[in-house]
Amino acid sequence: MSIITLESPFSTLPVLIAQHAIDRAEHPALIEDDQQMTYRQLDAEANRVAAALQRDGLKAGDAIAICGSNSINYAVLFVGALRAGLTVAPLAPSSSPESLLGMLADSASKLFFVDASVNKAIAGVRDRLSMPLLTLDNSGSERHFNDWLAEDGAQPAAVEITPEMTFNVIYSSGTTGEPKGIVQSHGMRWSHIQRGLTMGYGPDCRTLMSTPLYSNTTLVSFLPTIGLGGTVVIMAKFDAERYLKLAQENRITHTMLVPVQYQRIMARPDFDSYDLSSYMMKFSTSAPFHAELKADVIKRWPGGLVEFYGMTEGGGSCALAAHTYPDKLHTVGLPMEGHDMRVISEDGEELPRGEIGEVVGHSPAMMAGYLNKPEKTAEAEWFDSTGKRFIRTGDVGRFDEEGFLTLMDRRKDMIISGGFNVYPSDLEAELRKHPDLQDVTVVGVASTSWGETPVAYVVPFAGRSVDADQLQAWFNERVGKIQRLNRVIITDELPRSAIGKVLKRELRDQFQAEFGVLA
Template identity: 85%
Template sequence: MSTVTLESPYTTLPALIAIHGKERAEHPALIEGEQRMTYRQLDAEANRVAAALQRDGLLAGDAIAICGSNSINYAVLFVGALRAGVTVAPLAPSSTPESLLGMLADSAAKLYFADASVQSAMAGVRDRLSMPLISMDNTGVERHYNDWLAEDGAKPAPVDIAPEMTFNVIYSSGTTGEPKGIVQSHGMRWSHIQRGLPFGYGPDCRTLISTPLYSNTTLVSFLPSIGLGGTVVLMAKFDAERYLKLAEQHRITHTMLVPVQYQRIMARPDFDSYDLNSYIMKFSTSAPFHAELKADILKRWPGGLIEFYGMTEGGGSCMLAAHTYPDKLATVGMPLDGHDMRVIDEDGVELPHGEIGEVVGHSPAMMAGYLNKPEKTAEAEWYDSTGKRFIRTGDVGRFDEEGFLTLMDRRKDMIISGGFNIYPSDLEAELRQHPDLQDVTVVGVASTSWGETPVAYIVPSSGRTVDTAQVQAWFNDRVGKTQRLTRVIIADELPRSAIGKVLKRELRDQFLAEHGVLD
């Protein structure tokens, strides 16, 4: 890795790949199953992608969309598009065909790359696509990725990529409404790469990626890994046993996992039989990470454990080094250096430490705004008395006297019952104490008497049979009157997004459809 490049105020990811292609030519950059791609090959293939985009008339500032499972082709497409100054819109394969059509139109993508599973799901709306569809895995549609690529040895015309140019547009999950395109710049991503150095990312790191590449959760680990010359092992789909086998086989040093993945890994009875001593640092973000699970990981899994709290929109972020602060596992840590985070009330008035309110943040790496949605951008912003711009997180929390942030809930998930604020996370923490429950969540449902009332969805532990009336009585005896559950419902599993967030809106809608408004 070139020290001069690292110390420069700004470098692009494609420029870093070009350096590695010369200085670390035969070092593995990407591994997927039995496939390996060196940095020399990654640099050359990125050139072919960039040249093909320019051949097809795409200019710097234009966009492409990618939708599919993690793969080497996916990663190469991403890097190659960036080299041509082209914006990447990575889309979630789990989206509905109508939602994908909406995101494609919003991003103004000139080309759409999708794998077989996405092509199949979109078969009914193919005639409504306004751009060419290219098969990323060389299956299905008439135009295949291998045929679309420029010839071997092709090189694109050089493109000057300024820090303010758009790197990617990541669409919000849509769990609380219509997906919004979050615009992130090359300068923002450069800061993410630089931020990887203190965590041990570098030429010798081996990072296991099992979360999807369309997610910012994944990119904040993927980008410093390849930007700093390490090796990335890609999983197309997460499986706890397969994950552990890959970790042992490749002597993994770094990983980013969402809490539900940690939960499934740690629950395996054979977990302790795997050699995981190569781990330097493990990361987590995107969903509530319970203190008991963090403690179990610290006890049984070598290497440090870091939880990040923040938003794809790039408002301030907090970090908890769990291995350093084992007495703060119920928090998400303290703001990162250069990140200004505060708490405000319903009227936008700043609150002192200890008070509960909405968390807002300012950082050097904030989104430019939501693509084509200036009104939504304005709704997401808060300005202090000096005119400093902050991003509203939508999360409710409080800072303690030492500056550690404890999150209560999403503001939209907070339950207001009979005039009392009820935080589902408090109820869920108590419910998880029940010995026969594997997974739990609490949602607020409509009530004519109380406005809203709490209902719990529970997943019994394997081999356990539970009685909902017993669980409800057990719980209600342990909490205050205003926190009591109105219903307990058994579920085979909780609906989650691809990055592990419980889809509470789905559960609320399901409850309303099945039970209506409660008395």
Template identity: 65%
Template sequence: MQELFAHDFGVIADLVRHHAEQTPDHLALVDPDRTLTYAQLDTLMDRIAASLQRDGFEAGDAIAICGLMTAPYAAVFLGALRAGVVVAPLAPGSTPPSIVKMLADADAKLLFWDASATDTLALAKTPRVGLDGGLEAWLVPEGTKPARVVPEPSWPFNIIYSSGTTGEPKGIVQPHGMRWGHVRRGATYQYGGPEGVTLLSTPLYSNTTLVVFFPTITWGGTAVLMPKFDAGGYLKLAEKHRVTHTMLVPVQYQRLMAHPDFDRYDLSSFKYKFSTSAPFGAALKADVLKRWPGGLVEFYGMTEGGGTCILEAHLHPTKLHTVGKPADNHDIRLIDDNGVEVARGEAGEVVGHSPIMMTGYHGQPEKTRDAEWYDPAGKRFIRTGDVGRFDEDGFLTLFDRKKDMVISGGFNIYPSDLEAVLRKHEAVFDAAVVGVPSEQWGETPVAFVVRQPGATVDAETLLQWTNDQVGKTQRLAGLQWIDELPRSAIGKVLKRELRDQYAKK
């Protein structure tokens, strides 16, 4: 099968057909209510593509999908690609005004949805088709074949929105060539063949999920879809399906490793576990390596693409505090506030260039330019907004987001450093540090902390303990208990909400 991926570019929808011909009865998609074999998926993709063409869709036109991760959702995504149609997957947890803006921005002519998005779509006027009732009536008869469409690498594949709950939506246009790069990387991590089973519990509107979903399907594996994550349910599915691969964000690893029955489950089938999207603490990585069979791989990068660092944690146990080295053919550099590359060993903003890069932000050329940096030779890089430093072995250590860095009395304070200290205390389950206004210092750091179950330490004692562990300029000005840190659907802490919460108090 390796020869199918040897080319610089290939068509993902064609690979589904290849598997339908070679292994028609092998399961492609599994969700709590249904399964689809490769033959069934291929047939359904044909009907979806032909139905879109019947409705006047041409290559480059867009649809939107808003709902939970299910087999019909995945089939619509893949079927649209077969017609050359661009997919804009939208978060069902978005606000109704944001959904309207995203639909308009994508110029989506049709919206596929399910009941989970009912309230979200209250203001949407786009014509729609129900994924959980109405899809079959919309489809052309079985056996109908769509007109063949062969995409070019530069054609838009999907539009991923970076701001689905608050703020102005920003659509990241990823081309077919970028997705093909993700698919080819599948060879490194042994997706190949029908023995591969990937368990996915992050949403399909997230690039986090898609970078594993498409390699699974194109390499002929089975994707087990978990629409809503819970640690106990995940462990049951992993054991039942003899899962070999998974993508999880760090907070999911945290909840799984803390589950009282974790060590009772048979997870010996795992080959690789992946993580991305949020900071992954070294202690948590070490716990995963100790107790969960299979390799652990952390990807550091952006939905926008550019540069990716990869940490194969099982091979580099002394580098768990880093995000690894640049991937092959990925050029990652560090720049200062003036856009000048820093000297080796110095910290700077991470910028990256690779074959896997977004076309730009849809319809927003100014924001696209703001996200780009060009070296003196004119080479295009994507800015990450993250501050980091390479060590002597070429591994990248991240400090923080530039926008999250606290400047107190002229000193730069990285919240991640303080969060790491807090997590060392036995009473701390989770923690986040944000900068708040200070008349004396301009800004000062405060912490929001989730207690370990049963912990009784008071806030003042923990505050003093933390400040005894850090330098004078890093000391916390305050510490508040919180039941749970606010997070996005892919596990990123929403620090803006914490700042707002502090300001209200």
């Protein structure tokens, strides 16, 4: 690979893959179970996708939508669409059929690719689709992906891709309202590939991908791996035991996992029996990563550990090299190079270090805006006194004197009880000290006396018996009056999104429906 290409102000993923097809034609690009695709094959298959899209009348700037589990076909389709200059809208299979219809309309997708599971889920709304439906895994009675592809050896018409052209539209989870389409450009993605060089990605890296391709969490690891000529080992669905077996068998060097995946992997009694010595770097993002768990990963899992803090919308990001700063595991690290991050008050005034406020950020990697939602875009922006544009994170935090960022909570999750701010993260940290609890979360629910009051949902370790009243009494003796729990609810599992975020709004709604307003 030419270093000049990577150091250039701009290039594209399809260009890099075409170059890999010449420089390292037989090197494996994608591995899934017993399937393997080399860079020569990936380049040829991407050409077939791009040619098929052009044959069907799609042109640069048009969009397609993909909804299904991770697979080689998914990756091939994604790359081929980019080669044709199209926008990719990767959608979450966990979305409701009505929500999928809304995202398809919002993205103006011309084709919709699904797998068998999604095809079955949307059966009730299939007659309302305004675009052709194709099955990515060649299942069902709809047109199959393999049959749709252009003939072997097909060459698409060349398309000039510029930095401002849209690479993908990623939809927010919708856990806090209607999903919003986050527009990300080829220029933004090019910066992610270039950044991969500083994270150890390269021709010899082997990345184990077990988070979904519709998530930015996955793409920031997937793209530098194939962009820099490495190998991606694909898991369609995460399973801790299978993850460890694949890691050992494939001599994995890199991975991106969300905290709940680390939790499940580290909890396995046979973890230490696996040979993970090939690991160079492990990454995490998307949800709170607790200091105790980070410490355990550093101690028992070879290779470095870097936690990223940021948003799909872009703006400022922090990185914590946990193996380098073991005394800062309670933080999410320092702003990354070229990232300007600040804390602002409720009225939009910048606050000094040590003060608690909303985190905002500016960087080269920022969304163009929310698709078709200029008012939502405006709400997400903050401008400093010079007119510099920042993205609001919605997170509450503070910078310490050394510049490390400590997060408190999402603004929407902060509990205001009797006029005082109560941070659920503080309460959750105290709850985790109980030896019988595997997982915990705290939400604020309506109270006639306090406005809001804290309620804890807890998951005991298997085989452990926990009494809710005794746990509540244990906790309330350890905290201040304002922080005391009104109730403890024991459950088998906390509801989480596909990338591991606890769905607190779902718990609040569930509590309201079951118990109403507390005194």
